[in-house]
Amino acid sequence: MPHQCTSCGRTFADGSKEMLSGCPDCGGNKFQFKPAEAVDREGSGAGGRSGGSGASTQKKRPADAPETEGDRGRGTTGATRATPDANKKSADQSAVDRAAATVRDWVGSGGESGTATETAKSSTEARSQPDDDSTVAPEDSAQASARRDVVSREELPEDPPENAVQASTGEPTTARTSTDGQTPTEGESAPDAPGDAATRDESRQPAPADDNVVDAPDDENPGLEDLREELNSQFESIRIESPGQYELNLMELYEREEYIISLQEDGKYVIEVPDAWDAADR
Amino acid sequence: MGLFTNLKDSVSRVTDKLFSAQEPKRIGIYGPPNAGKTTLANRIARDWTGDAVGPESHIPHETRRARRKEDVEIERNGKTVTIDIVDTPGVTTKVDYEEFLDHDMEKDDAVRRSREATEGVAEAMHWLREDVDGVIYVLDSTTDPFTQVNTMLIGIIESQDLPVLILANKTDLEESSVQRIQNAFPQHETIPLSALEGDNMDEVYEKIAEYFG
Known part of the structure; x- marks a missing residue:
């Protein structure tokens, strides 16, 4: 902080x-x-x-x-991300809900501008997306860039690490798909091989994280x-x-x-x- | 029907006038450092109020806080315009204390001046966004006007639809080229002057009355 x-x-x-x-x-x-x-x-x-x-x-x-990115930058989330399970997801859900609420608070209070609105929108969309495991893993890699595209790190507030891990594993992942209708730009769109994708995801994880190092604490x-x-x-x-x-x-x-x-x-x-x-x- | 419309029009014209009489337009004097903004502000203020606005100097960034002179009444052709003059710090994209060292300044003073100048630019940009109704853009006609700062500021001013008067200052100097400034900003009228010598101030006041009256 x-x-x-x-x-x-x-x-x-x-x-x-x-x-x-x-x-x-x-x-x-x-x-x-x-x-x-x-x-x-x-x-x-x-x-x-x-x-x-x-x-x-x-x-x-x-x-x-939504204090996700700081931790992502430190690479702590990689492992967590590779093991998607039901509990995690409900936790994710609540984390994201809170994130969305937060964003709405901001927007409501007039303290934020256009970008925040976008975030709110995409979070909401994200929640309405069906999440089956096959999509979660490959989309994880897109998450970093998705968030980078939608809202910069500077626009996200800080939070304790537990939430950070959860929030970054969950819904924002699907935000990319919902907005783009596309799988990650890396081109590795293999949702049919979830296990594979998960491992690859782990190895890929450092890349977007590195990109963010510039503005990560x-x-x-x-x-x-x-x-x-x-x-x-x-x-x-x-x-x-x-x-x-x-x-x-x-x-x-x-x-x-x-x-x-x-x-x-x-x-x-x-x-x-x-x-x-x-x-x-x- | 027509009578009513006319009546309404003239009433609103009167109220408009009342309002403009109550609230003098705030005119920001902008430009790069050392263009002669303060010299001009002082010249205008002295000519019409008898006071000066602030100290002038040949060292860049002498003005590091925006200074205001209120209720400057300028008379032209029987018409009176009242404006508030805001003399702003010179706008630049880079401030380096080392340039002050050439002017016999101690390092500490130079660093402080540099920091204040930076804050001054932030302030000037903030005024431009919020607080000015028109701009007098002062350029040193002995230097190249094609700079990032000039292009950006003129662009911002245009995007805000603010009336802007471009002044080609320092015409008393040999290297002065008014034409170069006219070429740089052909979409605006350029008025040559020497704020230091007081040359061509009549035309400047005429244009101020015309643009900001």
Whole structure:
């Protein structure tokens, strides 16, 4: 959970949009960036916290359900994915349901834009798809690219690992088929040989994961370099080459509703919070 | 029937006028760094209000926060236009502290300036999206106008349907080429001027009244 509110300490997933409207807990708009390893070293305190306090329901959910990709990036899901079974699937179902609910929450609250709507749509479609085992395995490989196509990692909130595994095994898989009407682009469309496909799937798994490594939170070296890279992949609007050297993506800067009003070299930054202004006006 | 329509039209015209009188148009002065935006803003502000907008300098990114001068009343041909002038930081795709080192600046200061300039660009882009009703686009006529920044900004301005006036500044310099700017943006009118010397400001004010009045 690389982003942390500096006033109340609440953490946010890398890529979470929750914080874009200010910290939901305390309304603060100053955050610091914490690399993945630093968080791990803290004894998975953050993960434990969000897992344990299921009481905070709705608010918590966005932080729970769809945190799939971080784990996928770390390659933990490969094995799980190769053994599809009924229990897993019902778990998947609920995970995906929650993911869809989350997305709907976002859309409902107006905090998200078009992409989120698309995700919601495809999740819903996904659930309506028949899932027989023969289709699950080969489609798994498409899942990564499907999700990459539909919604970028930045748009998915963080969650604890258990859910991550489940969510990534399940329905989004079929999202690809439902939207494209096609099997994976890899061309290995062999749904008639599920076992085969499953093994192949496992071997193929690293490929899409590698593709995603760019924006997955890395476990190594929380040095300033990495930190900058993290920030860069997050806020594509401003790339920090080194202290005092910046590259700006004008289009991104122009299109963003919120904007960075203060940059600091230690990974801290201040964003303007449009929603907070609205609230103050009311 | 016709009478009513006319009446309605004239009523709405009056209310329109009232509204425009209450809310002066906010005109953003945009352009790359060192094009003379602040010099122009100061010239306009001094000519019509007596005050300046902000410090000018030959070092790029002198303006790192948008500065506003409100209620600038410009009179042209018996007509008065009231505008708010927003002088924005120069827009660029790259900020490097090393370019400031050439201007006798300590590294720390240069790095800070660079960071502030970056924040300034973010602010300028944000203003462009939300807060301006028209744009005065200032270009240094001694430099090549075919840049990514110019193309992108003019494109954004056009896509927003904002009225835009392109000024070819620094005509007092020998290398100035107004034609080059006209060629770059043939879809817009280009007005030559020297904000520093005050050359051709009459035409500039005329056009401001015409475009933003």
